[in-house]
Amino acid sequence: MVQKYFLNKSGTTTIHCPSCKEARRVQSKNGSKKSYALRVRCSCNHIFKIEIEHRLQYRKKVNLSGEYKKLDERDNAYRHCMIQDISTTGIALLYLDSFKPSPEDIIEIKFSLDDRKRSRVHKKARIIHVNSEKKTLGAEFIESYNTNEDKNIYFYLSQN
Ligand SMILES: [Zn+2]
Numbered sequence: 350m351v352q353k354y355f356l357n358k359s360g361t362t363t364i365h366c367p368s369c370k371e372a373r374r375v376q377s378k379n380g381s382k383k384s385y386a387l388r389v390r391c392s393c394n395h396i397f398k399i400e401i402e403h404r405l406q407y408r409k410k411v412n413l414s415g416e417y418k419k420l421d422e423r424d425n426a427y428r429h430c431m432i433q434d435i436s437t438t439g440i441a442l443l444y445l446d447s448f449k450p451s452p453e454d455i456i457e458i459k460f461s462l463d464d465r466k467r468s469r470v471h472k473k474a475r476i477i478h479v480n481s482e483k484k485t486l487g488a489e490f491i492e493s494y495n496t497n498e499d500k501n502i503y504f505y506l507s508q509n
Pocket residue numbers: 366367368369370371391392393394395
């Protein structure tokens with residue numbers, strides 16, 4: 350299984366050694382326009398293969414029904430929301446009720462991708478920005494509950 354990484358705007362990405370989990374920064378090959386594979390030797394001596402996706406992180410417009418809750422709330426019920434876009438690192442969603450989100454709040458989100466497998470996504474995310482007029486918020490993923498879901502999201506984003 351080759352791990353796929355997307356470059357950020359500065360042309361770098363942070364990769365993780367599958368053996369010791371050490372993080373390191375990788376710079377894109379100058380002028381490369383396509384994705385390419387790379388062999389990396391970690392300081393722990395583990396050698397692994399990664400794929401660098403050269404285009405900027407892809408964000409996909411979607412319209413997916415989902416559920417979310419604030420993690421520190423006493424009322425532990427999930428609320429309904431609509432996922433508006435998704436990337437490998439986060440989502441934007443439309444919240445539909447009297448929820449009062451603030452930046453830095455941690456939420457738990459559950460939804461299914463509209464891929465063939467209807468892949469379930471269940472993540473913890475940190476709210477980055479809120480638009481209380483439009484009732485939208487953007488959040489970055491900080492933790493997964495399901496194994497394979499990041500792979501499913503990569504695959505989902507690389508379609509079409
Ligand atoms: Zn390592």
